[in-house]
Amino acid sequence: MKQIGPMKVYPLLPKTNCGICGPRTCMGFAVQLCERSASLGECTPLLEGKYRENLVRLREIFAPPVREVVIGTGDHKVTVGGALVLMRHELRYTNPPAIAVVVDDSMPAETVMKRVQETNYFHYKYIGKILTLDAIAIRSADDTPEKFTKLVDMVARSTQLPLVLWAHNPAVIEEGVKLVQARRPLLYPATRENWRQMGELALRYRCPLGVYDHEIRMLRSIVKTLRVMGVDDLVLDPGCGFRGDLQETVSALTQIRIAAIREEDELLGYPLAGAPATLWEKLYDEGKDVVRWKEACLAAMMVVRYVDLLMVSSASKWSTLPLVVLRNNIYNDPRRPVSVDPGLRTFGEPDPKEAPVFLTSNFALTYYTVLSDIEKLDCHLLVVDTEGMSVDSAVAGRKFTAAKVAEVIASSGIADKVAHRTLIIPGLAARLKGDIEDATGWDVVVGPRDSSAIPGYVKAKWYGQDHTPGWTSR
Amino acid sequence: MGDGDGELVRVLLELLSASGEVELQDIAIAAEELTLSFEGKAALSRLLAEELAFAPPEALLEAEYHAPTRTYPGSIVEVTLGAGRADGGTRARPVTIGGERAPAFHTFQEIPLHPPIIAGSIFDTAPPLPLPVRAFFGDALNDPCEWARLWVKKYGADLVDLDLTSTDPYIKDTPVADAARLVEDLLQAVDVPIIIGGSGNPQKDARLLPKVAEVCEGERVLLSSANLDMWRPVAEAAKRHGHLVLAWSPIDINQAKELNRNLSEFIPASQIIMDPTSAALGYGLEYAYSVIERIRLAALMGDRELQSPQAAGTANSWGAREAWKTDPTLGPRELRGPMWELTGSLAYLLAGVDLFIMLHPGASSTVKDIVGWLSGGSAPPTFRELIGVGK
Numbered sequence: 054m055k056q057i058g059p060m061k062v063y064p065l066l067p068k069t070n071c072g073i074c075g076p077r078t079c080m081g082f083a084v085q086l087c088e089r090s091a092s093l094g095e096c097t098p099l100l101e102g103k104y105r106e107n108l109v110r111l112r113e114i115f116a117p118p119v120r121e122v123v124i125g126t127g128d129h130k131v132t133v134g135g136a137l138v139l140m141r142h143e144l145r146y147t148n149p150p151a152i153a154v155v156v157d158d159s160m161p162a163e164t165v166m167k168r169v170q171e172t173n174y175f176h177y178k179y180i181g182k183i184l185t186l187d188a189i190a191i192r193s194a195d196d197t198p199e200k201f202t203k204l205v206d207m208v209a210r211s212t213q214l215p216l217v218l219w220a221h222n223p224a225v226i227e228e229g230v231k232l233v234q235a236r237r238p239l240l241y242p243a244t245r246e247n248w249r250q251m252g253e254l255a256l257r258y259r260c261p262l263g264v265y266d267h268e269i270r271m272l273r274s275i276v277k278t279l280r281v282m283g284v285d286d287l288v289l290d291p292g293c294g295f296r297g298d299l300q301e302t303v304s305a306l307t308q309i310r311i312a313a314i315r316e317e318d319e320l321l322g323y324p325l326a327g328a329p330a331t332l333w334e335k336l337y338d339e340g341k342d343v344v345r346w347k348e349a350c351l352a353a354m355m356v357v358r359y360v361d362l363l364m365v366s367s368a369s370k371w372s373t374l375p376l377v378v379l380r381n382n383i384y385n386d387p388r389r390p391v392s393v394d395p396g397l398r399t400f401g402e403p404d405p406k407e408a409p410v411f412l413t414s415n416f417a418l419t420y421y422t423v424l425s426d427i428e429k430l431d432c433h434l435l436v437v438d439t440e441g442m443s444v445d446s447a448v449a450g451r452k453f454t455a456a457k458v459a460e461v462i463a464s465s466g467i468a469d470k471v472a473h474r475t476l477i478i479p480g481l482a483a484r485l486k487g488d489i490e491d492a493t494g495w496d497v498v499v500g501p502r503d504s505s506a507i508p509g510y511v512k513a514k515w516y517g518q519d520h521t522p523g524w525t526s527r
Numbered sequence: 528m529g530d531g532d533g534e535l536v537r538v539l540l541e542l543l544s545a546s547g548e549v550e551l552q553d554i555a556i557a558a559e560e561l562t563l564s565f566e567g568k569a570a571l572s573r574l575l576a577e578e579l580a581f582a583p584p585e586a587l588l589e590a591e592y593h594a595p596t597r598t599y600p601g602s603i604v605e606v607t608l609g610a611g612r613a614d615g616g617t618r619a620r621p622v623t624i625g626g627e628r629a630p631a632f633h634t635f636q637e638i639p640l641h642p643p644i645i646a647g648s649i650f651d652t653a654p655p656l657p658l659p660v661r662a663f664f665g666d667a668l669n670d671p672c673e674w675a676r677l678w679v680k681k682y683g684a685d686l687v688d689l690d691l692t693s694t695d696p697y698i699k700d701t702p703v704a705d706a707a708r709l710v711e712d713l714l715q716a717v718d719v720p721i722i723i724g725g726s727g728n729p730q731k732d733a734r735l736l737p738k739v740a741e742v743c744e745g746e747r748v749l750l751s752s753a754n755l756d757m758w759r760p761v762a763e764a765a766k767r768h769g770h771l772v773l774a775w776s777p778i779d780i781n782q783a784k785e786l787n788r789n790l791s792e793f794i795p796a797s798q799i800i801m802d803p804t805s806a807a808l809g810y811g812l813e814y815a816y817s818v819i820e821r822i823r824l825a826a827l828m829g830d831r832e833l834q835s836p837q838a839a840g841t842a843n844s845w846g847a848r849e850a851w852k853t854d855p856t857l858g859p860r861e862l863r864g865p866m867w868e869l870t871g872s873l874a875y876l877l878a879g880v881d882l883f884i885m886l887h888p889g890a891s892s893t894v895k896d897i898v899g900w901l902s903g904g905s906a907p908p909t910f911r912e913l914i915g916v917g918k
Contacts, residue, residue: 140817140820140824141813141816141817141820142817142820142821245587248587249583252583253583270591273590273592274588274589274590275587276590277588278583278584278587281583281584281588282583282584296900297900299897299900299901300632300900300901300902303634303877303901304633304635307632307633307635308595308635311595312595315595315597320590346866349866349870350869350873350893350897353869353870353873353874354873354877354897357873357874357877357878369858370856370857370858371857371858371859371860371862371863372862372866374849374857374858375808375849375863375866375870378808378809378849379808379812379870379871382809382816382874383812383813383816387813387814387817391811391814416811418809418810418811419810422810440777442777442778443806443810443811445843445846446777446804448727449754449775450754450756450777451754451756452777481846483697484695484697484698484727484728486697502655502846503846505848505852
C-alpha cells in the first residue's frame, strides 16, 4: 500500500484544531487519515471556499489506486472498488463486492419475477448482521430493443435495487437506459467492437460503464481510449471460464489488481467485474444443479481474487449463502478483535434454583453465535478465556481447560447466583467432563455439539422429567 | 425559490458548461416543493453536444501490457508423503507437495510444480456425521479400511487421513496396541500415503503416535499432530522412523514459527507440514485465511522457519450449522453442505494450502478438478456424478 506521511497532509488541513472531526488537533486527524481510519469528509471546514485547492490536493493524495464507482443513486446505490491493498491483512479490503442476479429477456415473465423477488428479499442473519444481495443485471438475450425494454420496464417496477443493463448491441442498451437513466445503471459491456457507441451512451446518459475484453492489453487500450473521450466511471471484466479457462480467469483478475495497486497502473485502476452467469451459455446441457455448482465455485474464487461486481444467475440459497458468508468473512476488517471479555453473562430472569448455566469460549464468533441461540432463555453463560479460540480448536490446543473453567467460576461469583452446582458444557468439549468435575467440584452435563440445539435441549432434558440434574449437589 | 431563480439557473449552466459538473455547498433551500427545471433542456443538450463534439478517437488507442511478475527470494520446501519400495516403503503412489516460488496460483509467474493434494478423512470410530456425507459411504463408515478403499478407488483421494479418535480416554480409551493394529491393516488396505491422527489427548497421543511411527517404519507417514504443548515425542518418533510431522498451531503465526523451530532440532523442513488451523466458513475463516496467506508470503520472502507446505482440515466445515442443518429455506443440504466445505477449501487453496483433509467426496473431487485446471492440466470433470444431485 502507498504510504502517506502525516507531515505531507497536515499543512493542507485548516490547522485550527477545531475538533469537529473527532481528534482534538489537526495533526491527530492527519495521522488518522494516513492510517485510513478517518476520511476527508469528516473535516467539514475543508468544504469552505478558501480551502478549495487544499481539498483538491488532499483528494488526489488519498485517491485509492482502484477507483470507486457508484452504481445507482440516492438510497438505492452500491459502491464498488476503492481497494487500497492486495492482501487484507495489510489494512482491510474496501467495499465488499456487489452481487447482482441476472435476468434475461428469453425467460418467462414469472421466472423473471421470481428471481427479482428472491433477490429483493434475500437475507440471512449472521452474527448480528443481515446479509443481502445488491443488484439486478438485466440482459438482452434476444438482441432486440422491444424485448429488452419490456424486461427493463418490468424489472424497474419490481425492484429498487441498482441495475446493470447488459447487451452487446448499443442500440438495445440505449432504448433500455432511456427508461431508467435516473437510476444510474451500469451499462455493460463496452468491447473492442462497440467501444465508441457505448462510450457515447455513458456520456450522454451519465452512467458508469463496464468494459469487457479477454486480453488485458486490449482492456488497457479500450480504457485509454474511453478516458480520452471523458468516460472515467469504469468497471473492468477480463472474462471468465471454467475448465481449461479457469487458470486464465484467476490469473487475469490477479494480474490486473496487482498492476493497479503495486505498479500503480492507472489504466487498470478500476473495479473488476466477473460474470459466472455466463457459464450457462456453455454448460447448460450438464443440468441445472451442476452448472449452478460450478458457477458457485467460480464466484467464490472471484470473491477471493479481487472481483468487485459479481453477476450470478440465481439467488438460490444453497449456492448463494456460502458466497455471501465468504464475502462477509474476507471483507471483514482484520483489526476487529477476535475475542470478547471472559466472565459471566446473564439472560432473562434466571431462577436461582434451577436456571441452567452454560459454558462457551471467548472467540467472538462463537460467543455471538451462542448468544443469538440462548438470549431468549432465562439462563447464565460463563465465557471462558480461550484466548480467542473456538471451542473445538481451544480444546485441541489446550486453551479450553478445566483450570480455565475453575478460574471463571471463581471470578464470576456464579456460585452465589444459583443454588445448584451443575454446569452444561459444549458437546465439543465433552472430553473435559471429568477434568472439570475434578477441578471445580461441580457436576458436568455435556450439552449439544451445536448451540442451535440448546433451546430444545433445555426443554427436553434440563427441565424434562427424565433429567433433573444438580439440585442435591454439595 | 424566489425571484432570483432565473439568475441561479444561469449561473448553474455557466458552471456546468465550464466544468461539466456542479457541486452545491453550504446551500439552504427552504421550499414546500422544489422543482429544479432547466429551461433549458435545449441548453443542456447543447452542452452535451459540445461535449460530444469533442470528437472521440477514430480508432482504439494502442496500449502496452506486461504481466506484473516479481522475484521472491524464498520458496516452499518440497515434502514427499509416502515411500515406495525403492525407498523402503510399500506405497504405490508417493506424492510430493511444495516447491512453489510465487504466491498461490500466480500462474502468470509460474505454474505450480506440484499441485495441491487431497486426503480423504476417515475415523477409527465414526463421529456423528451428517447424512449427505454418510450417503457416500454407507456401511463402510463402520469399517475404516473399507472407508479408506472407497476414498481411494471410487472418489480419487490422493491419500487417506485416519484419525484414531477412539483412543481418547474420555471416548473409548482404545489401547495403543489395538490402534496400531488398525494402522497396519490400513497400510494393507490402501497403497496411497497415509496420515495418522491421534485423539488430541496429549498424554495418550504422546504414547500413541510413537507406536504408530514404529509400526509404519519406512512408510513416510504424516504423524498428526505435534503442537507447542506436545511435540517432542512426535518429533523424536518421526526422526527415528523416517516420518513426517504435521505441526499444528492455533491461528497464530508466531506459535507456528516457534513450533517449527522446536521440531527442526530433530527433523528438517522437508519432514514438516504446517497446519496453522483452518476455521470453517463463517466461523473464523478470515483469521485462518490471513494467517495462511501471511505464512506463504513470509516463506517466499525468505523466512526459513515458515517454508514448509501448509495443510488445511476443511473437513471441519461440517461443524458449521449452515452445512448440516435441515432447513428447507436454506435449500437442500445435499448441495449446501458440500458447497460449504468446498467454498472454504477454495478460499484456502487461493491463500496457499497444499494439502486438504476433506470429508465429502463431491466437495473433494471438485477441489481436485479445479486444482487440475488451475495448474494447467486437464482434470477429468468427475463431479457431475459426485455432487450428490438426486441423492
